[in-house]
Amino acid sequence: MAYECITAETRGTTGLIRLDRPKAMNALNARLISELNGAVDGFEEDPHVRCIVITGSEKAFAAGADIKEMQGKTFVQAYREDFIAEWERLSRARKPVIAAVAGYALGGGCELAMMCDFIIAAENAKFGQPEITLGIIPGAGGTQRLIRAIGKAKAMDMILTGRVMDAREAERSGLVSRVVPVGELVDTALEAAERIGDLSMPALMMAKEAVNSAHETTLSEGCRLERRLFHSLFATEDQKEGMKAFAEKRTPQFRHR
Numbered sequence: 116m117a118y119e120c121i122t123a124e125t126r127g128t129t130g131l132i133r134l135d136r137p138k139a140m141n142a143l144n145a146r147l148i149s150e151l152n153g154a155v156d157g158f159e160e161d162p163h164v165r166c167i168v169i170t171g172s173e174k175a176f177a178a179g180a181d182i183k184e185m186q187g188k189t190f191v192q193a194y195r196e197d198f199i200a201e202w203e204r205l206s207r208a209r210k211p212v213i214a215a216v217a218g219y220a221l222g223g224g225c226e227l228a229m230m231c232d233f234i235i236a237a238e239n240a241k242f243g244q245p246e247i248t249l250g251i252i253p254g255a256g257g258t259q260r261l262i263r264a265i266g267k268a269k270a271m272d273m274i275l276t277g278r279v280m281d282a283r284e285a286e287r288s289g290l291v292s293r294v295v296p297v298g299e300l301v302d303t304a305l306e307a308a309e310r311i312g313d314l315s316m317p318a319l320m321m322a323k324e325a326v327n328s329a330h331e332t333t334l335s336e337g338c339r340l341e342r343r344l345f346h347s348l349f350a351t352e353d354q355k356e357g358m359k360a361f362a363e364k365r366t367p368q369f370r371h372r
């Protein structure tokens with residue numbers, strides 16, 4: 116497929132998606148979101164891909180929704196087309212997804228990064244939900260995911276003031292898992308993805324399902340789901356191989372079944 120606003124390629128067992136609208140700081144227009152969703156669909160269906168990495172440029176992961184594209188929308192248009200609903204595709208990915216963020220991740224850019232399973236940030240990364248400065252509020256999950264990631268005090272501070280958080284503050288706050296030099300960002304994310312790719316796909320998918328359920332359910336229901344998923348992994352060849360390999364002091368050869 117020919118893309119205009121992203122590039123997508125396979126590196127080993129990783130599907131690498133790069134947001135690519137350099138003149139507009141990777142602002143997220145309808146075309147980019149549709150291409151991103153198509154690439155995610157393709158990697159989800161590809162049995163050779165076991166992890167997805169999403170990145171942008173050194174200047175910007177994404178500076179949010181394309182303000183010029185959305186500025187003329189009326190309420191009725193936004194409501195009838197359920198504007199932004201299609202952005203949520205990424206949050207339904209069943210394979211692991213890593214966001215590799217350098218530069219600006221603002222508004223929808225920050226929201227997109229938070230839909231990923233974890234965020235690796237470059238030292239120059241800047242996160243923020245500046246929608247309030249435009250007379251709107253976050254619309255792609257920012258009010259819900261930011262509070263879960265960094266707690267109410269900081270989430271309110273960022274959403275009500277529109278201030279930007281640098282990479283170190285984001286790491287201290289729990290928004291990002293690690294911070295690396297800009298030049299090492301993509302390789303670090305690809306290394307993490309390849310490491311994930313060597314592991315058992317059913318176990319990875321169930322781990323993701325169990326962790327994500329923590330945000331959707333009670334502690335006892337979440338623990339029950341976790342236990343059932345844990346039990347079901349004893350039906351996989353990979354569990355037998357993983358434990359046999361441990362006992363035989365060798366590296367397991369998972370077959371993802």
Ligand SMILES: CC(C)(O)CC(=O)SCCNC(=O)CCNC(=O)[C@H](O)C(C)(C)COP(=O)(O)OP(=O)(O)OC[C@H]1O[C@@H](n2cnc3c(N)ncnc32)[C@H](O)[C@@H]1OP(=O)(O)O
Binds near residue numbers: 180181199219249255
């Ligand atoms: C998804 C929702 C519902 O939650 C809503 C949103 O996401 S709303 C959008 C939230 N994002 C923002 O408000 C950030 C807007 N951008 C900026 O504040 C700045 O551009 C910057 C801080 C990211 C970078 O500043 P600077 O280095 O000074 O570069 P600029 O000259 O401002 O930008 C270069 C070029 O990119 C265009 N641009 C940047 N961001 C957007 C955007 N979000 N939408 C459309 N276009 C954007 C900017 O207009 C410049 O282009 P030209 O005007 O020079 O052609």
